[in-house]
Amino acid sequence: ASASGSSGASTVAEEASAQTGTLRYSALPLELRGNVQCDAKSGLRAKLATRFLILEHSVLHVFERELTAKDRALVPMFSIDMDTVTVDVGSREFEIVLALPDGKHFSFLVSDQDSLERWFYCLKRARNRVDEFYEVGREIGKGTFGSVLIARDRLTGELCVVKLMTKNQRSRRQLALLEREMVILKQTNNHYVVQAYDIFNSPTEVCIVMELMRGGELYDLLASSSGLTEDIACHIANQLLEGIAHLHALNIVHRDVKPENVLLESRETPPTVKLTDFGLSNLLDSGLVQENLLNSVVGSLLYVAPELLAGGGYGCSVDIWAVGVIVFAMLSGELPFNIEDKQDYERFLRRGPAFKEELWRGVSNVAKWFVRALLQVDPNKRLTARGALQHVWIQANPHAHLIVTDIKYTRTNRRRRHSRLLDKLRATVLVIDTLRFLLKLLAVSSAKNKASSVISASIPDGPHPHNVVQHIQAQLITDAANESQQRMDEPPPVQQSSTQSQFR
Numbered sequence: 001a002s003a004s005g006s007s008g009a010s011t012v013a014e015e016a017s018a019q020t021g022t023l024r025y026s027a028l029p030l031e032l033r034g035n036v037q038c039d040a041k042s043g044l045r046a047k048l049a050t051r052f053l054i055l056e057h058s059v060l061h062v063f064e065r066e067l068t069a070k071d072r073a074l075v076p077m078f079s080i081d082m083d084t085v086t087v088d089v090g091s092r093e094f095e096i097v098l099a100l101p102d103g104k105h106f107s108f109l110v111s112d113q114d115s116l117e118r119w120f121y122c123l124k125r126a127r128n129r130v131d132e133f134y135e136v137g138r139e140i141g142k143g144t145f146g147s148v149l150i151a152r153d154r155l156t157g158e159l160c161v162v163k164l165m166t167k168n169q170r171s172r173r174q175l176a177l178l179e180r181e182m183v184i185l186k187q188t189n190n191h192y193v194v195q196a197y198d199i200f201n202s203p204t205e206v207c208i209v210m211e212l213m214r215g216g217e218l219y220d221l222l223a224s225s226s227g228l229t230e231d232i233a234c235h236i237a238n239q240l241l242e243g244i245a246h247l248h249a250l251n252i253v254h255r256d257v258k259p260e261n262v263l264l265e266s267r268e269t270p271p272t273v274k275l276t277d278f279g280l281s282n283l284l285d286s287g288l289v290q291e292n293l294l295n296s297v298v299g300s301l302l303y304v305a306p307e308l309l310a311g312g313g314y315g316c317s318v319d320i321w322a323v324g325v326i327v328f329a330m331l332s333g334e335l336p337f338n339i340e341d342k343q344d345y346e347r348f349l350r351r352g353p354a355f356k357e358e359l360w361r362g363v364s365n366v367a368k369w370f371v372r373a374l375l376q377v378d379p380n381k382r383l384t385a386r387g388a389l390q391h392v393w394i395q396a397n398p399h400a401h402l403i404v405t406d407i408k409y410t411r412t413n414r415r416r417r418h419s420r421l422l423d424k425l426r427a428t429v430l431v432i433d434t435l436r437f438l439l440k441l442l443a444v445s446s447a448k449n450k451a452s453s454v455i456s457a458s459i460p461d462g463p464h465p466h467n468v469v470q471h472i473q474a475q476l477i478t479d480a481a482n483e484s485q486q487r488m489d490e491p492p493p494v495q496q497s498s499t500q501s502q503f504r
Contacts, residue, residue: 023186025125025133026198030057032122034115035066036108051108058082058126080106082126089120130200130207136162144172144402151209160197163208178206181278192243194263194276212301215264220272222259222329228361235270238394240323248316251284255321256299259307283314283340301339306349307379317379324374331367332359336375338436349377366393450495
């Protein structure tokens with residue numbers, strides 16, 4: 001029965017995937033209806049009676065007969081809330097048994113194996129539980145609102161991670177951000193965006209099943225002593241821009257593009273990178289919304305575009321600015337400006353990036369032109385994601401996937417090593433006021449931003465709702481993946497003291 005059930009799960013999941021694009025089991029159809037045979041008593045004798053079932057969302061309705069167009073107001077004999085029900089295959093041929101929370105059982109027979117498989121897996125899906133489809137193992141990370149766990153797809157055996165986030169103790173704004181993140185994750189489907197396999201949303205928690213990334217963060221690669229060649233930097237920039245172009249085509253602005261939110265698929269060279277963490281992402285609005293300046297600042301200050309700091313509306317170009325900062329860091333080991341130094345930031349806004357000879361020796365001029373095109377202070381002059389992909393620096397590197405020379409252009413730098421600490425700090429009123437003053441001084445304000453689509457930004461109340469799940473360090477996740485091959489059946493007890501320090 002289990003083998004044939006798996007076949008049914010695969011069939012229905014494939015149909016759902018064709019409809020939704022990316023989600024697996026959580027996209028299974030939640031409306032199913034048909035005639036079945038149920039046990040009924042006639043005097044002292046038991047017999048089978050035909051009943052009509054409708055599975056709608058997470059509720060199973062049982063009717064005495066099949067509904068017609070005239071029966072819209074027909075009341076069901078009874079209904080079963082699937083959230084609290086256990087689904088199993090019965091001992092009789094083509095039988096499904098539902099174990100109710102009060103200890104009673106409701107069973108019914110279907111006509112054939114295909115119907116059994118379809119009803120069985122749709123009823124399981126209606127329970128809206130991640131453990132119906134994924135074998136969830138040990139915890140590998142913990143945060144304010146939940147945890148990260150290693151898991152395996154019960155059907156395919158593929159390893160993945162589960163972000164388990166509780167809804168209690170969240171403000172309305174944080175819940176709204178979480179809902180918006182789920183909406184965005186359901187839309188994305190690109191090789192350079194970390195894929196969400198499933199989203200299980202219940203009244204008390206959200207489980208997001210995501211692709212397992214074993215290579216750690218781009219930040220760790222930049223901070224390592226090995227450095228990057230120009231071709232590898234170009235290869236990474238190309239992939240990152242492909243992912244961002246996909247988002248922008250869907251009118252999604254990420255708003256928190258930074259090396260910590262770019263994950264490596266593995267430790268192989270050249271790396272495959274993917275963008276993650278949509279906790280601050282938003283969809284473009286149709287008009288300009290003026291907000292309080294402090295509430296308008298989201299993301300990490302080291303990668304925030306000037307127009308966002310100006311306090312007005314902004315659009316997709318803020319993500320391109322962040323890519324420019326990342327590419328600058330990959331090629332030189334430095335950040336293009338010091339956000340804590342008023343004079344340094346003012347100098348950058350007036351003159352653009354400075355390419356110091358000692359840091360940029362050996363880097364091509366076309367790479368410098370590319371960086372300058374991404375770091376235009378005026379968002380209207382900044383390249384778009386698609387425009388950046390057409391730039392000669394990207395186009396002239398068709399073999400960027402190949403490992404190139406031993407010449408290293410990237411150097412570790414104390415300023416960049418401090419970025420994690422700075423990124424964790426909330427933007428203070430003092431810093432924001434200083435930056436705003438500089439932007440006004442340089443006539444970089446929201447009044448000059450003529451982008452057709454702009455977005456209003458806001459900071460969530462309280463702690464960032466996605467510090468829970470941030471990113472999995474390469475060694476920890478590799479160990480977890482290897483250990484899970486033998487230990488998934490009996491996951492070890494959670495060791496919060498040893499794992500929590502590995503995560504932000």
